Amino acid sequence: MKLSQIPFATADELAPLLLAALQRLGELGREGAVALARIVDDGDADFDEAADWIETIADGGLRE
Template sequence: MNIPNLDTASPEVLAPILHAAIQRLGQLGRTGAVALAALVEDDDADFDEAASWIADIAAGGLRA
Protein backbone atom coordinates (compact mmCIF):
# COMPACT_ATOMS: atom_id res chain seq x y z
CA MET A 1 0.00 0.00 0.00
CA ASN A 2 1.29 3.44 -0.89
CA ILE A 3 1.01 6.44 1.38
CA PRO A 4 -1.22 8.34 -1.11
CA ASN A 5 -3.79 5.53 -0.79
CA LEU A 6 -4.31 6.08 2.94
CA ASP A 7 -7.27 8.40 2.37
CA THR A 8 -9.18 5.70 0.49
CA ALA A 9 -7.94 2.60 2.30
CA SER A 10 -10.62 0.29 3.66
CA PRO A 11 -10.45 -0.83 7.30
CA GLU A 12 -9.46 -4.34 6.15
CA VAL A 13 -6.46 -2.94 4.25
CA LEU A 14 -5.45 -0.32 6.80
CA ALA A 15 -5.77 -2.35 10.03
CA PRO A 16 -2.86 -4.79 9.40
CA ILE A 17 -0.58 -1.91 8.45
CA LEU A 18 -1.55 0.07 11.54
CA HIS A 19 -1.12 -3.03 13.70
CA ALA A 20 2.42 -3.59 12.39
CA ALA A 21 3.30 0.09 12.82
CA ILE A 22 1.98 0.19 16.40
CA GLN A 23 3.91 -2.98 17.27
CA ARG A 24 7.08 -1.45 15.82
CA LEU A 25 6.54 1.76 17.79
CA GLY A 26 6.17 -0.41 20.88
CA GLN A 27 9.50 -2.06 20.12
CA LEU A 28 11.10 1.36 19.75
CA GLY A 29 9.72 2.45 23.12
CA ARG A 30 10.00 6.07 24.13
CA THR A 31 11.94 6.99 20.99
CA GLY A 32 9.03 5.79 18.84
CA ALA A 33 6.50 7.56 21.04
CA VAL A 34 8.44 10.83 20.82
CA ALA A 35 8.62 10.56 17.02
CA LEU A 36 4.85 10.03 16.84
CA ALA A 37 4.15 12.81 19.33
CA ALA A 38 6.11 15.23 17.14
CA LEU A 39 3.54 14.65 14.38
CA VAL A 40 0.40 15.05 16.47
CA GLU A 41 -1.19 18.47 16.85
CA ASP A 42 -2.80 19.38 20.19
CA ASP A 43 -6.23 19.77 18.60
CA ASP A 44 -6.14 16.69 16.34
CA ALA A 45 -9.63 15.27 16.93
CA ASP A 46 -9.09 12.39 14.49
CA PHE A 47 -5.97 11.28 16.33
CA ASP A 48 -7.73 11.57 19.68
CA GLU A 49 -10.61 9.44 18.36
CA ALA A 50 -8.23 6.78 17.03
CA ALA A 51 -6.20 6.78 20.25
CA SER A 52 -9.39 6.21 22.23
CA TRP A 53 -10.29 3.18 20.10
CA ILE A 54 -6.75 1.82 20.40
CA ALA A 55 -6.90 2.23 24.18
CA ASP A 56 -10.16 0.27 24.21
CA ILE A 57 -8.54 -2.51 22.19
CA ALA A 58 -5.45 -2.53 24.43
CA ALA A 59 -7.73 -2.89 27.47
CA GLY A 60 -9.23 -6.03 25.95
CA GLY A 61 -12.42 -4.48 24.66
CA LEU A 62 -13.92 -4.12 21.21
CA ARG A 63 -13.70 -7.75 20.20
CA ALA A 64 -15.81 -8.89 17.27
Template sequence: MQTSRIENATPDELAPILLSALQRMGQLGRDGAMALARLVADDDGDFDEAAEWIEEIAAGGLRE
Protein backbone atom coordinates in the same frame (compact mmCIF):
# COMPACT_ATOMS: atom_id res chain seq x y z
CA MET B 1 0.30 -0.13 0.85
CA GLN B 2 1.66 3.23 -0.21
CA THR B 3 0.92 6.17 2.07
CA SER B 4 -0.78 7.93 -0.83
CA ARG B 5 -3.53 5.26 -0.65
CA ILE B 6 -4.26 5.64 3.06
CA GLU B 7 -7.01 8.25 2.52
CA ASN B 8 -9.08 5.71 0.57
CA ALA B 9 -8.11 2.52 2.40
CA THR B 10 -10.86 0.34 3.78
CA PRO B 11 -10.71 -0.76 7.42
CA ASP B 12 -9.62 -4.26 6.35
CA GLU B 13 -6.81 -2.83 4.22
CA LEU B 14 -5.63 -0.38 6.85
CA ALA B 15 -5.83 -2.54 10.00
CA PRO B 16 -2.84 -4.82 9.24
CA ILE B 17 -0.70 -1.80 8.34
CA LEU B 18 -1.68 -0.01 11.54
CA LEU B 19 -1.03 -3.11 13.64
CA SER B 20 2.45 -3.52 12.16
CA ALA B 21 3.21 0.17 12.69
CA LEU B 22 1.99 0.09 16.31
CA GLN B 23 4.01 -3.03 17.06
CA ARG B 24 7.12 -1.38 15.61
CA MET B 25 6.41 1.75 17.67
CA GLY B 26 6.27 -0.49 20.73
CA GLN B 27 9.67 -1.90 19.84
CA LEU B 28 11.08 1.61 19.44
CA GLY B 29 9.72 2.67 22.82
CA ARG B 30 10.09 6.28 23.91
CA ASP B 31 12.01 7.27 20.76
CA GLY B 32 9.11 6.09 18.60
CA ALA B 33 6.58 7.80 20.83
CA MET B 34 8.51 11.06 20.70
CA ALA B 35 8.70 10.92 16.89
CA LEU B 36 4.92 10.46 16.72
CA ALA B 37 4.27 13.18 19.30
CA ARG B 38 6.18 15.66 17.16
CA LEU B 39 3.68 15.07 14.34
CA VAL B 40 0.42 15.20 16.31
CA ALA B 41 -1.20 18.59 16.81
CA ASP B 42 -2.77 19.34 20.20
CA ASP B 43 -6.20 19.81 18.62
CA ASP B 44 -6.17 16.74 16.35
CA GLY B 45 -9.59 15.27 17.05
CA ASP B 46 -9.13 12.39 14.61
CA PHE B 47 -5.96 11.31 16.40
CA ASP B 48 -7.67 11.61 19.79
CA GLU B 49 -10.55 9.42 18.66
CA ALA B 50 -8.20 6.84 17.15
CA ALA B 51 -6.17 6.78 20.38
CA GLU B 52 -9.37 6.09 22.35
CA TRP B 53 -10.18 3.12 20.09
CA ILE B 54 -6.62 1.80 20.41
CA GLU B 55 -6.91 2.13 24.19
CA GLU B 56 -10.18 0.18 24.11
CA ILE B 57 -8.57 -2.60 22.05
CA ALA B 58 -5.49 -2.67 24.33
CA ALA B 59 -7.84 -3.15 27.31
CA GLY B 60 -9.33 -6.22 25.63
CA GLY B 61 -12.45 -4.60 24.20
CA LEU B 62 -13.99 -4.80 20.73
CA ARG B 63 -13.36 -8.51 20.37
CA GLU B 64 -15.92 -10.23 18.19
Protein backbone atom coordinates in the same frame (compact mmCIF):
# COMPACT_ATOMS: atom_id res chain seq x y z
CA MET C 1 0.41 0.23 0.14
CA LYS C 2 1.73 3.65 -0.73
CA LEU C 3 1.21 6.59 1.59
CA SER C 4 -0.89 8.29 -1.09
CA GLN C 5 -3.35 5.36 -0.99
CA ILE C 6 -4.14 5.68 2.72
CA PRO C 7 -6.95 8.25 2.34
CA PHE C 8 -8.81 5.77 0.11
CA ALA C 9 -8.05 2.55 2.01
CA THR C 10 -10.70 0.54 3.79
CA ALA C 11 -10.56 -0.34 7.47
CA ASP C 12 -9.58 -3.92 6.61
CA GLU C 13 -6.71 -2.66 4.45
CA LEU C 14 -5.46 -0.21 7.09
CA ALA C 15 -5.72 -2.37 10.20
CA PRO C 16 -2.73 -4.67 9.46
CA LEU C 17 -0.58 -1.68 8.55
CA LEU C 18 -1.52 0.16 11.73
CA LEU C 19 -0.85 -2.90 13.86
CA ALA C 20 2.59 -3.37 12.31
CA ALA C 21 3.41 0.33 12.76
CA LEU C 22 2.23 0.36 16.38
CA GLN C 23 4.20 -2.78 17.17
CA ARG C 24 7.34 -1.27 15.65
CA LEU C 25 6.82 1.98 17.58
CA GLY C 26 6.44 -0.15 20.69
CA GLU C 27 9.75 -1.85 19.96
CA LEU C 28 11.36 1.57 19.65
CA GLY C 29 9.89 2.58 23.01
CA ARG C 30 10.25 6.20 24.04
CA GLU C 31 12.08 7.04 20.80
CA GLY C 32 9.05 5.84 18.81
CA ALA C 33 6.62 7.69 21.05
CA VAL C 34 8.56 10.93 20.75
CA ALA C 35 8.74 10.62 16.96
CA LEU C 36 4.97 10.17 16.80
CA ALA C 37 4.33 13.00 19.25
CA ARG C 38 6.37 15.37 17.08
CA ILE C 39 3.96 14.97 14.17
CA VAL C 40 0.62 14.78 15.97
CA ASP C 41 -1.14 18.12 16.15
CA ASP C 42 -2.42 19.05 19.59
CA GLY C 43 -6.20 18.93 19.48
CA ASP C 44 -6.37 16.60 16.44
CA ALA C 45 -9.86 15.18 17.00
CA ASP C 46 -9.37 12.28 14.58
CA PHE C 47 -6.16 11.21 16.32
CA ASP C 48 -7.79 11.54 19.73
CA GLU C 49 -10.71 9.34 18.65
CA ALA C 50 -8.36 6.74 17.15
CA ALA C 51 -6.27 6.74 20.34
CA ASP C 52 -9.43 6.15 22.40
CA TRP C 53 -10.36 3.16 20.22
CA ILE C 54 -6.83 1.76 20.46
CA GLU C 55 -6.96 2.12 24.23
CA THR C 56 -10.26 0.21 24.28
CA ILE C 57 -8.72 -2.56 22.15
CA ALA C 58 -5.59 -2.67 24.35
CA ASP C 59 -7.85 -3.12 27.38
CA GLY C 60 -9.39 -6.19 25.73
CA GLY C 61 -12.59 -4.56 24.51
CA LEU C 62 -14.21 -4.14 21.13
CA ARG C 63 -14.25 -7.67 19.89
CA GLU C 64 -16.75 -8.54 17.18
